[in-house]
Amino acid sequence: MTTTALPDEFDRRLIIATQAGLPLVPRPYDLLAEQLGVSAEVVKARLAAMLESGRIRRIGAVPNHYAIGYTANGMSVWDVDDAHIARLGETIGKLDFVTHCYERPRALPDWPYNLFAMVHGHDRATVLAHIDEIAALLGPDCRRHDVLFSTAILKKTGLRIGNDG
16 A cells, blocks of 8 residues: 655645745745745755655646636537547647546436536637537547536635644
């Protein structure tokens, strides 16, 4: 049995300092280093080690697509041949207009879809045109599809570690 080690005190402080995002300054690792009393190299090395061990999954930008004008958001759902889903999902996931693409189990008989791809656009017509592009790429491996448009903005956050120890 494999277990993941608990974070040491410094890693815990680093996670707490970054869990809401990196500071929006020209040199975020330098600012974190100053706040934590270490060098920027130590901050980078510890983050790299936590990425390597799987204790954190990624460091990346998460833009607010509504704030930059992408207000039409459609989750496209696809009923594709299971024998080809890995290849098809990889192809769809590489499209510039797809931000999330993943496989999910079907929930038959009510939900036949097993491939999901989030498409963002400035308007619904653009999203639907992108959906048509996906359909053309999937070709005969796709039996049916639908698109579910967002109707509300929900605040999403990941796991948060408290400061209380």
